[in-house]
Amino acid sequence: QDGTRxxxxxxxxxxxxxxxxxxxxxxxxxxxxPHWRRWLGVESRCVVPSTSxxxxxxxxxxxxxxxxxxxxxxxxxxxxxIWTPWQGTRKKAEGEMDHELFxxxxxxxxxxxxxxxxxxxxxxxxxxxxxDQWLSAPTAEALEFQRPLPDSELVMLS
Numbered sequence: 001q002d003g004t005r006x007x008x009x010x011x012x013x014x015x016x017x018x019x020x021x022x023x024x025x026x027x028x029x030x031x032x033x034p035h036w037r038r039w040l041g042v043e044s045r046c047v048v049p050s051t052s053x054x055x056x057x058x059x060x061x062x063x064x065x066x067x068x069x070x071x072x073x074x075x076x077x078x079x080x081x082i083w084t085p086w087q088g089t090r091k092k093a094e095g096e097m098d099h100e101l102f103x104x105x106x107x108x109x110x111x112x113x114x115x116x117x118x119x120x121x122x123x124x125x126x127x128x129x130x131x132d133q134w135l136s137a138p139t140a141e142a143l144e145f146q147r148p149l150p151d152s153e154l155v156m157l158s
Contacts, residue, residue, distance in 0.1 A: 004101050005135070010046075010092060011148035012064055014039070014103040021142040024090070028082065029106045031143060040139045047131055048104050052157065055117040066116045067157040069156035072128070074157075079104035080123040080134050112156055124149045138155055 013024020018034040028036055038044075052069040070077055083102040091101060106120035113121040123145050125131050133144050 004104065008100060010100040010102045012102065014082065014084065014101050015086060024103075025099070026103045026118060027106045027122075028103050031099045031105070031146065036082075039084055042136055042141070042142075044082050044084060045135050046081040046102055047125060047134065048081040048102060049076060049078055050122075051076055052114055053079075053122055055113065055121075057116045064116070066155055068121075069073060069157055070124075071152060071155055072157065077129055078125045080125055080142075107146045108148050110154060112149045112154045115150075116127075116156070121148060123147075124154075126153070 005035040013026050014028065016023050016025045017033065031040060031042040051074040052067050053093060054065040054067045056063045057066050058064050069075075074140060081102050086101045087096065088099070088100045089096045093117040107123050109117055109119070125134055125145065126149075130145065134145055
């Protein structure tokens with residue numbers, strides 16, 4: 001709230017829209033939905049560190065992971081994320097408790113990802129300027145990042 005950034009451990013999966021039950025949502029694409037708009041302000045934006053991401057391919061029973069990164073060395077980058085405090089039960093063994101939940105934005109896939117996952121890919125922030133803009137810009141300006149990474153800036157790992 002005071003603008004100070006912090007590193008926190010959060011639980012994967014935002015609360016789902018009521019019509020979809022209680023399943024946690026990790027990938028958020030429809031930012032025009034009233035359900036997601038409430039978390040698009042600077043107070044709910046976060047970044048999620050990553051070095052690669054995977055998508056599944058193949059038929060049920062024989063699916064395999066396909067990994068993607070900025071290059072073969074898997075340098076650090078960040079997903080454009082949102083987070084919220086939440087109280088409830090995620091695992092029955094833990095019971096009801098306070099959580100900090102997060103998910104990340106997705107966008108149309110670029111030509112590298114599309115053959116494996118034709119619907120979406122994560123919104124990737126590659127440098128400090130993009131991170132700063134995502135975390136502090138007005139919502140309309142921040143959402144300009146909801147676009148595919150250029151094809152030349154992402155590789156499929158073997």
